[in-house]
Amino acid sequence: MALYDDLAKIVGNKYCSDKDYICVAYSRGLDPCLPEIIPQIVVRPETTEEVIEIVKIANNYETPILPRGGGCGLMGGSKPINEDTVVLDLTRMDKILDIDEENHCVTVQCGINWSRLNAVLFDKGFYTGNMGPGSGLNASIGGGLSHHSGGGGGCAKYGKCSENCIGLKVVLGTGEVINLGSQESRFIIKPFTRLGFGPDLMGIFLGDNGVMGIKTEATLKIFPKPPFYSGKTFLIKENVYENSQKIVLEMIKNGWSKALGIYDYFFTPPAQVMGITTDRLTKTWSDIIGGVIFYVTEAFNEDILEKNSHILEMIAKKYSTKELGPSEEEGNITPWFYEEQGHWQAYHQGFSLLGPNYFVATTEVIVPISKYPVILKKLDEWEEKKHDELFEADAFAGASHVVMLNHNSCYIGGGLAATSDEDLKEDVIKLWKDQLELLLNEGSVLYMCGQIGSHVMVDSRMYSDDFYRFFKKVKSIVDPNNIISPGKFRL
Numbered sequence: 001m002a003l004y005d006d007l008a009k010i011v012g013n014k015y016c017s018d019k020d021y022i023c024v025a026y027s028r029g030l031d032p033c034l035p036e037i038i039p040q041i042v043v044r045p046e047t048t049e050e051v052i053e054i055v056k057i058a059n060n061y062e063t064p065i066l067p068r069g070g071g072c073g074l075m076g077g078s079k080p081i082n083e084d085t086v087v088l089d090l091t092r093m094d095k096i097l098d099i100d101e102e103n104h105c106v107t108v109q110c111g112i113n114w115s116r117l118n119a120v121l122f123d124k125g126f127y128t129g130n131m132g133p134g135s136g137l138n139a140s141i142g143g144g145l146s147h148h149s150g151g152g153g154g155c156a157k158y159g160k161c162s163e164n165c166i167g168l169k170v171v172l173g174t175g176e177v178i179n180l181g182s183q184e185s186r187f188i189i190k191p192f193t194r195l196g197f198g199p200d201l202m203g204i205f206l207g208d209n210g211v212m213g214i215k216t217e218a219t220l221k222i223f224p225k226p227p228f229y230s231g232k233t234f235l236i237k238e239n240v241y242e243n244s245q246k247i248v249l250e251m252i253k254n255g256w257s258k259a260l261g262i263y264d265y266f267f268t269p270p271a272q273v274m275g276i277t278t279d280r281l282t283k284t285w286s287d288i289i290g291g292v293i294f295y296v297t298e299a300f301n302e303d304i305l306e307k308n309s310h311i312l313e314m315i316a317k318k319y320s321t322k323e324l325g326p327s328e329e330e331g332n333i334t335p336w337f338y339e340e341q342g343h344w345q346a347y348h349q350g351f352s353l354l355g356p357n358y359f360v361a362t363t364e365v366i367v368p369i370s371k372y373p374v375i376l377k378k379l380d381e382w383e384e385k386k387h388d389e390l391f392e393a394d395a396f397a398g399a400s401h402v403v404m405l406n407h408n409s410c411y412i413g414g415g416l417a418a419t420s421d422e423d424l425k426e427d428v429i430k431l432w433k434d435q436l437e438l439l440l441n442e443g444s445v446l447y448m449c450g451q452i453g454s455h456v457m458v459d460s461r462m463y464s465d466d467f468y469r470f471f472k473k474v475k476s477i478v479d480p481n482n483i484i485s486p487g488k489f490r491l
């Protein structure tokens with residue numbers, strides 16, 4: 001086949017395949033109910049130059065290409081658009097190109113995953129701060145930047161991962177390559193800042209869910225990793241949503257991350273705590289009923305750590321029922337979470353917990369702190385209503401956790417699960433869209449939207465007509481033949 005031969009010439013036969021058993025492996029992301037679509041070819045470039053050539057060939061053949069990192073997306077973003085699709089697997093582009101210890105930044109190829117990058121940085125006393133998504137053992141920097149990921153640790157202090165991006169190399173749909181951030185100036189040798197070069201055009205390629213171009217290299221800020229940390233876990237039995245919110249609001253009022261060194265803050269609602277204890281997901285939480293919060297604070301000095309820990313503990317105690325801990329055996333999961341990167345382990349375990357017997361449909365949104373109890377309650381009400389209305393089978397829905405992002409917003413992981421009965425698939429997808437629409441109507445932000453979420457965003461008329469027209473115009477400039485991820489956002 002001419003297209004195959006042209007692609008194979010670029011990367012070699014070893015890294016280009018149209019074999020069924022390879023293509024089937026790329027027919028879906030990690031969402032179990034969107035239909036599988038088997039791509040015609042999978043190609044695995046190693047350099048930006050190879051990506052440029054591939055994009056040019058895709059243009060010649062008018063063939064859609066789909067950038068894919070770790071393939072851990074949960075909303076159909078990393079799955080082929082149609083059977084003509086060429087999947088561009090970027091995981092061979094996994095080199096660390098430069099660690100600039102003096103100016104605190106690292107430049108990488110975008111296919112490297114968060115855990116491998118941080119393993120190298122840890123050895124030098126640094127980390128990426130925001131440790132990427134909960135899927136960071138496999139998910140790539142390129143995927144994270146395409147989703148504004150957060151949740152895998154450190155976002156209370158460092159925000160979403162794209163906030164720490166200061167340099168980006170992108171191959172456009174035309175095959176042209178552009179540098180964004182510091183490298184917009186040809187007088188700057190090493191990246192150090194995102195802003196200051198006229199309009200901030202990098203933002204067009206962040207959170208784009210892979211529609212605006214192929215990110216091949218990125219520069220992220222890195223941070224010295226504080227040597228000391230402490231963390232506590234608390235159980236809340238009454239007014240669980242409101243009390244968890246009171247804790248975080250008071251922590252913010254008392255100086256939040258800057259003064260108190262808060263690295264992370266997680267809240268798990270009662271229904272999910274019940275699931276975790278029933279299935280023994282953690283060794284230490286047994287026989288507890290209620291919501292659980294935990295936080296981690298870091299410091300460079302032991303006296304400061306002690307002072308901050310004391311203030312945080314006093315706040316948490318005011319609104320909680322009891323402390324789980326202080327030891328791990330007594331329920332304080334923070335040493336596991338922080339030292340062993342338990343956040344990555346927990347999410348992967350959490351997903352496999354339901355296993356092949358369930359269709360899981362995920363909704364991940366960002367909401368302002370002021371609204372998270374309201375939105376959690378809306379999700380509870382939604383479950384109650386829809387469950388009876390539509391499911392005869394074993395099914396449940398709701399929010400699994402709340403993670404603080406910076407000082408004013410938080411991330412709610414929600415969704416639904418239903419017995420993986422093929423006859424229920426259509427209903428699950430319908431419900432999935434319904435829940436997404438509810439969340440959007442309540443003012444949530446859907447940062448990882450893939451195919452299904454981006455369709456709901458457009459179909460629900462969330463965008464104004466003028467904005468959506470502008471969005472389409474920008475897309476037509478960076479990708480005039482609409483070959484990169486066509487269809488998402490109804491583009």
Ligand SMILES: Cc1cc2nc3c(=O)[nH]c(=O)nc-3n(C[C@H](O)[C@H](O)[C@H](O)COP(=O)(O)OP(=O)(O)OC[C@H]3O[C@@H](n4cnc5c(N)ncnc54)[C@H](O)[C@@H]3O)c2cc1C
Pocket residue numbers: 029030066067068069070071072073074077078090110111132133134135138139140141142143144145146147148149150151152209210211213214215216347348351364448450485
């Ligand atoms: C167990 C588990 C836990 C998760 N936890 C979180 C969480 O805490 N927070 C969170 O945000 N998400 C989470 N996710 C969702 C998802 O894994 C992340 O959003 C992650 O960042 C995706 O990265 P990836 O490399 O797997 O991207 P993929 O799934 O491969 O791709 C995601 C999107 O980005 C595009 N893309 C990927 N690489 C590039 C590139 N180089 N250039 C252009 N476009 C590109 C793709 O086309 C696609 O639209 C979780 C998923 C799982 C399975």
